[in-house]
Amino acid sequence: AQSVTQLDSQVPVFEEAPVELRCNYSSSVSVYLFWYVQYPNQGLQLLLKYLSGSTLVESINGFEAEFNKSQTSFHLRKPSVHISDTAEYFCAVSPRSGGYNKLIFGAGTRLAVHP
């Protein structure tokens, strides 16, 4: 079985400051890793994913995440946040084996960017 722990339920930060949202997972099999973002009253949008290859993955809007196998982590970072980054962020894993694309989500981290 897999589980995902997002270590911070809320992260307040000032505009243009750096931010890190932490995600750790537990799994007995290899996994794929994802970050999703949810704006108020909307569905989830895929922010970035790690399937294979380089352990550092980037999104088009400046976020990046690094897969650390030894620490079973997939932390999300951004060097300078904007007000528009205010949202809830979900880390998720999917086991590489299995008959369907099962996703296991963390509880979410609410990022609040203040002016």
Next chain:
Amino acid sequence: SQTIHQWPATLVQPVGSPLSLECTVEGTSNPNLYWYRQAAGRGLQLLFYSVGIGQISSEVPQNLSASRPQDRQFILSSKKLLLSDSGFYLCAWSLHSYEQYFGPGTRLTVT
């Protein structure tokens, strides 16, 4: 490109009334389909998934049921709503890759 629709967007229903939420996907064939519930202040809970027409798997026992009458249509139902059924319901689809793509959601309030 693929799009996913959910309706209604919001719904207020009394306890004991029936429920029907619909999800449709456009621009793809034979997707895997999923229903999630997101309760206030909590993460996402997978309710049902389907790998094909008429094939439904339930992740948790509950007051809800799901059906897939067509390849790209997924319906979430209940015969009698409970207060605890309130939440934000999300439909999602996936293909051969492992990421899922989510619809805009339905906000259900049971009064």
